Amino acid sequence: MAAKVIEINLERGMPHVEEAIKRMMNGLTTAKRSGCRAAILIHGYGSSGSGGIIKEEVGSKLKAPSLRGTARDSVRGENWTIKKKEFLDICPALREFERHIEGNKGITVVLLK
Numbered sequence: 019m020a021a022k023v024i025e026i027n028l029e030r031g032m033p034h035v036e037e038a039i040k041r042m043m044n045g046l047t048t049a050k051r052s053g054c055r056a057a058i059l060i061h062g063y064g065s066s067g068s069g070g071i072i073k074e075e076v077g078s079k080l081k082a083p084s085l086r087g088t089a090r091d092s093v094r095g096e097n098w099t100i101k102k103k104e105f106l107d108i109c110p111a112l113r114e115f116e117r118h119i120e121g122n123k124g125i126t127v128v129l130l131k
Contacts, residue, residue: 022054023111028072029062029124038072039079046088050130055109057130063123076126090129095122105129 026045028038042059049057061072073094079085080092090108093101098120106112108129112119119127 022052023056023058023109023115024049024052024054025058025060027060028076029060035071035075039075042076042079043085046085046128046130050088054130056105056112057128058115058119059126059128061124061126073124073126080126080128088131090131092126092128095119095125095127098122098127 024045026042026049028041033041038061045059046057059076061076062070063073077092077094080089091101091105093105098116102116102120105127112127115127119125
């Protein structure tokens with residue numbers, strides 16, 4: 019069975035940060051249960067261009083103990099090249115998304131356990 023990747027759009031409908039984080043938590047849990055190996059979180063980069071609050075909260079939440087059993091590792095799009103080989107070794111299906119990931123400040127890639 020091929021490793022599956024899911025996209026979770028956290029910015030659709032311009033939600034408040036609390037709603038976006040709830041959407042992320044539910045999406046990651048559902049993705050893990052359905053056998054996905056990775057999730058691409060679309061959080062945007064903020065309308066000011068200096069980094070959005072949803073992006074910052076996503077980064078903080080992914081480090082929280084409550085996600086230890088769900089998230090294995092994560093990397094922001096702008097840092098993709100740092101972890102690219104490791105992530106592709108674990109989830110080769112991410113190759114299909116590479117051109118959207120690399121350098122993209124509005125997404126975070128999460129490897130699931």
